[in-house]
Amino acid sequence: MTEAYPLPNSILRRSDEALSTKVGDELLMMSVLQGKYFNLNDVGTRIWELLAEPITLDDLVVSLTAEYKVEADTARREVERFLIALRERDLLDDSSH
Numbered sequence: 001m002t003e004a005y006p007l008p009n010s011i012l013r014r015s016d017e018a019l020s021t022k023v024g025d026e027l028l029m030m031s032v033l034q035g036k037y038f039n040l041n042d043v044g045t046r047i048w049e050l051l052a053e054p055i056t057l058d059d060l061v062v063s064l065t066a067e068y069k070v071e072a073d074t075a076r077r078e079v080e081r082f083l084i085a086l087r088e089r090d091l092l093d094d095s096s097h
Contacts, residue, residue: 006083010094011054018091020048033090043068047082051092057083 006012014020020029027045029038040048043064050063057079064075086092 005080005087006057006094009056011056012051012060012083012092012094013054014048014051015086015091015093029091031090036089038089038091043078044082047079 017032018029019032020027027040027048029040029048030036046064046067047060050060057076060079061072061075064070064079065072083092087094
């Protein structure tokens with residue numbers, strides 16, 4: 001069985017190697033390490049905003065379920081998928097404590 005990501009005790013935050021800026025209604029991001037640009041929808045942008053300060057997966061899910069009409073299980077699955085994509089693009093720092 002594959003271990004879930006992120007680990008429950010992981011502290012998540014934006015990577016220092018990630019640059020981001022708002023352009024109109026979109027958030028554009030760049031992975032300095034990969035030299036690639038990415039854009040985020042409004043929910044992805046909100047997660048990125050929450051990652052400005054160290055936060056756990058559980059706290060991300062609580063914040064998003066309070067702000068959006070979404071079930072906690074659905075939010076958790078979608079946030080995990082988003083975090084994996086950020087990590088693969090060197091846009092997320094995580095540490096287990």
